[in-house]
Amino acid sequence: MRTAYSLLGLGLATLLAVPASAGDTSAKKAMVERGRYLIATSGCNDCHTPGYMQKDGKVPESEWLTGESMGWQGPWGTTYAANLRLALSQMTEQQWLARARGAYRPPMPGPSLHAMTDADLRAIYRYVKSLPLKGNPAPAYVPPGGQVATPYFDFTPKNLPKQAAAK
Numbered sequence: 001m002r003t004a005y006s007l008l009g010l011g012l013a014t015l016l017a018v019p020a021s022a023g024d025t026s027a028k029k030a031m032v033e034r035g036r037y038l039i040a041t042s043g044c045n046d047c048h049t050p051g052y053m054q055k056d057g058k059v060p061e062s063e064w065l066t067g068e069s070m071g072w073q074g075p076w077g078t079t080y081a082a083n084l085r086l087a088l089s090q091m092t093e094q095q096w097l098a099r100a101r102g103a104y105r106p107p108m109p110g111p112s113l114h115a116m117t118d119a120d121l122r123a124i125y126r127y128v129k130s131l132p133l134k135g136n137p138a139p140a141y142v143p144p145g146g147q148v149a150t151p152y153f154d155f156t157p158k159n160l161p162k163q164a165a166a167k
């Protein structure tokens, strides 16, 4: 009798578990898809994928978010768009939510990440984590006036009106 009940229990559990886990998988897939969509539409590749802007986005997905060794120089020093595959592989999803809402140097569009919902940030995390690890970390930040060993874009403001320059 006991065996019959536990078998029945097992049968029920299996019946219940199968649709639940199938639903789970498609929900997970949908989240990864949404993350991919957010990455593709919010400009992340422009900076975090090598050559993406220069090639008008014609870069295979296998190269996406592997970081850029071309620097961005301005009054803030010289910054490099991180290899997000490597960076996110070092964080838990919870740590990612905190990092995403943290501080960045220009030209990283921090306010865009700050304005995203938890659900969107989690989707981005799931997508980036679904990509294989690839490439090297981007070069380290160089403070203003420091020696820069890589090519870089110059974002130094020029041709400012006299009044602004005098201030």
Ligand code: HEC
Binding pocket: 039, 042, 043, 044, 045, 046, 047, 048, 072, 079, 080, 081, 082, 084, 087, 099, 100, 103, 104, 105, 106, 107, 108, 109, 112, 113, 124, 141
């Ligand atoms: C205009 C260029 C640009 C765009 C667009 C951009 N980033 Fe960045 N990102 C950078 C730069 C440069 C840094 C390095 C900033 C620093 O040194 O503080 C950075 C840093 C980061 C970091 C920090 C990595 C770490 O190691 O802590 C994350 C996370 C990040 N970006 C995610 C994104 C996401 C997600 C998007 C799209 C929504 C995006 N970025 C769009 C340029 C950009």
